[in-house]
Amino acid sequence: MRARCAVVGAGLAGASAAWRLAASGVETALLEARTPAHDGGSSHGSARIFRHAYADPEYVxxxxxxxxxxxxLARAAGTELLRTTGGLDLGPGRDLPAIAVAxxxxxxxxxxxxxxxxxxxWPxxxxxxxxxxxPAAGVVDAESAVTAMVSLAQAAGAQVRTSWRLAGVERRGAGWLLTPSGEGEPVECELLVLCAxxxxxxxxxxxxxxxxxxxxPDLRVTQQSVVHFPFPDGVDGAGWPVWVHKDELNVYALPGGRDAGHGGFKIxxxxxxxxxxxxxRDGVVEPAARQRLVDYVRRFLPxxxxxxxATTTCLYTSTPDDDFIVDRLGDVIVVSACSGHGAKFAPLLGELVTDLVAGLDTPRRFRRLGSPP
Incomplete structure (x- = not known):
């Protein structure tokens, strides 16, 4: 198989890259080791936070x-993927005046x-x-978003391969030859896009x-413990906000959606x-983390x-300063290390990849591979 761009990884970033590239007319292959939005990565489930509330004007x-x-994306897919709930920022660790200014x-x-x-x-x-x-904050359905973007990529001509695990990367002429670990055809491409x-x-x-x-930059992969609690008696979960609370703990919480049967919120x-x-990673929730969150609920959610x-885990891949990597080094593009706050930007990440392929400017703070400022 040949393509101009081979995108490795079909999570939120990779699915977005494949969608945007294919829609712009770039011959694209999307290669996924398992299935899109599988539960072993960072793009599964139905509940991720969307919010504008950053203290940094550029992120806003x-x-x-x-x-x-x-x-x-919602218009193209014919389904809503972002449900508006409103969002709260609170606690001494959240710089509310700076957020307000931004x-x-x-x-x-x-x-x-x-x-x-x-x-x-919010009693x-x-x-x-x-x-x-x-008021514009809400909940993103990550898994459905990935499914929608992969479908749109295919409709625009992208070739999608699942159960295709990258095992070999070698030079082939002016581009790359990618080989899988098991059965499956090799892929030749001009540009390698790593969204892994x-x-x-x-x-x-x-x-x-x-x-x-x-x-x-130094990358740190961590297994995060996530805990689900029921909504209070008589409280309609549809009106439950998302929130970020930084005090002794730095906590985020949101309605859990399908992730635990629509019965409560995840924190x-x-x-x-x-x-x-x-x-x-072993998928085991840390007992100490579980207890900290139980204590938090007891204190702050009467x-x-x-x-x-219910409990579960997910993965963060973080840079030292929590900024993303969206950059190009020669004929390799890296989109990764979203540091636990990248899901909300998924449709934009694909736009930035398309800009890199076209030789256009992208946010300077995300250019981490030494490309010209």
Missing amino acids: ALTVRALAGWRE LDGAGLEYELLPASAAAGR HLAFAADVLYQ GAWLPELARAAELAPVRAAL AEHDFGRQVTATT GVPPEPY
């Missing part, structure tokens, strides 16, 4: 572009609420200080990718995770039974 501007992409700069709506007003709106949460409410998430550190060990490996720590690799009804 990128969320605006991403939201336009989600709307475009939102103002983008012309985005928000409210700064005293604790008493917030408690009146199931305990508030100790001011809260920032951003937690597998990136392992794939970059290939001898021919030594320049990429040397240019990558996790953003910072704490056990360092693993994509192949050594009325919620502090007994989890």
Whole structure:
């Protein structure tokens, strides 16, 4: 099989890259070791947070572009993939004034609420200080988004191969020859697009990718513990917001969607995770992490039974500064290390890949491989 661009990995980033490339007329192959959005990576399930609330104006501007992409994807796929719930930022570790300034700069709506007003709106949460409410926040259905983007990529002419695990990378003329570990045809391409998430550190060990490996920042793969709690009695889960709360813990929470039977919300720590690799992760929730989240619910969510009804894990792949990698080094493009906050940007990531293929500018902060600023 031949293609101009071979995209390795069919999670949110890879599916988006394949969709955008194929839609722009680029001959594209999408290669996935398992199945798109499989539960061993970072793009599975039905619940990821979308929010504009960053203290960094550049990220806020990128969320605006991403939201336009989600709307475009919904129209193209004929299904809603982002459900608006509203979102809260709270806690002394969240710089609410800086977030407000960044939102103002983008012309985005928000409210700064005293604790008493917030408690009146969301009585199931305990508030100790001011809260920032951003009405455009919501929940992304990651798995359905991947499925939609892969389908759109195929409709635009992309060749998709599943159960195709990359085993060999070698030079072939002015491009690359990619070989799978088992049955399956080799792929020849001009440009190699690595969207492998937690597998990136392992794939970059290939001898021919030594320049990429040397240019990558330090990447840390962690297994994050996620815990599901039931909605309080009498509370309609459809009105439950997403929230980010940074106090003693750095916690995020959101309605759990299909992930645990629509019965409650999922909650996790953003910072704490056990360092693993994509192949050594064991899927076991850390007992200490579970207990910290139980204690958090007991303290900050009065009325919620502090007994989890489901637990799971997911993978983060993080850079030291939590910025992404979206860059090109010669004929290799890397889109990875979304550092636990990349799902919301999925439709935009594919746009940025298409820009790189076309030789156009992309955000300077994401150019981590030594490409010209």
